[in-house]
Amino acid sequence: MRFPLLSFALLLVASPVFGQGTPAPQNSAPQYPTPQYTAPVAPVYPGYGMFTNTATAAQGALEGMADVASAAGSYNLQTSEANINQQEANRLSIQNQQIYADTYYQMRAEHDAYEAKKHPRPTEEQLVHLAREGIPKPLPSGSLDQVAGTVNWPELLQYPEFAEDRKQIETMLKFKTDHGSLGAQQSAQFTQAVEDMAVILKRGISKVPPQKYMESYDFLKSLLYSTTQNQLP
Numbered sequence: 184m185r186f187p188l189l190s191f192a193l194l195l196v197a198s199p200v201f202g203q204g205t206p207a208p209q210n211s212a213p214q215y216p217t218p219q220y221t222a223p224v225a226p227v228y229p230g231y232g233m234f235t236n237t238a239t240a241a242q243g244a245l246e247g248m249a250d251v252a253s254a255a256g257s258y259n260l261q262t263s264e265a266n267i268n269q270q271e272a273n274r275l276s277i278q279n280q281q282i283y284a285d286t287y288y289q290m291r292a293e294h295d296a297y298e299a300k301k302h303p304r305p306t307e308e309q310l311v312h313l314a315r316e317g318i319p320k321p322l323p324s325g326s327l328d329q330v331a332g333t334v335n336w337p338e339l340l341q342y343p344e345f346a347e348d349r350k351q352i353e354t355m356l357k358f359k360t361d362h363g364s365l366g367a368q369q370s371a372q373f374t375q376a377v378e379d380m381a382v383i384l385k386r387g388i389s390k391v392p393p394q395k396y397m398e399s400y401d402f403l404k405s406l407l408y409s410t411t412q413n414q415l416p
Contacts, residue, residue, distance in 0.1 A: 319404040319414065326402070332357030334406070339391060339399040344383050351376040352406075359410065370411045377407045381415055 326335045332353055340349070355373040359365050365373060381403050388396055404415050 319408040320401065322402070322405045322409055327356070327406075329360060332360050337395070337399045337402050339384065339395050340380065340402070345380050348376040348380045348383075352380075356410070365411065370413075374407060374411055374413050377403050378415065 328334075334349070334353060334356070336345075336349065352373060355365060355369050355376070358369055381400065384396065384399055384403070400415075407413055407415060
């Protein structure tokens, strides 16, 4: 029986011996599968205006009211905390001022106590004694003729430089004898004349004996005080 050629060819291909092909050599490199690159897939975002709210109108209103209440509560809380902080700052400021004042007066009291201990205050008797020492001594006996209003001047005060002031002083003394006292104008003229004589006397202090200078100066002080209750500067 004869088979067609086409049937014979198909039989060869389907045969296990011929379908396996030629075996690979034993020393050939192993074959690895080629990796396949897969491009990343970009996330898909909804377009602008495509977001939707699944809550109902009532739920949205309640959430809005809750947000308003929460904001009001936060505002009140922050305002309260700010007021508390301000009050605390005011309290600390007042406390600091009080501490400063207490420290100042304490230091002042300590200083006054130190000065009082270092320089004791004079007693009443000492003050009276010091006041009496400041008063010029009375004029020497025979220095002044109350009736005539003339003065027995010390030697230095008889120099010509004092002549004009001596005349002014004796004129005021005569006025006091005639009227019993000096008026405000006469008292000012008398004081000015005595002070002018003291100035002239001081100009020549280096040219005269110290004892005679002090005698003349003390005389002028006593004359001024006994007449007007004023004192030389």
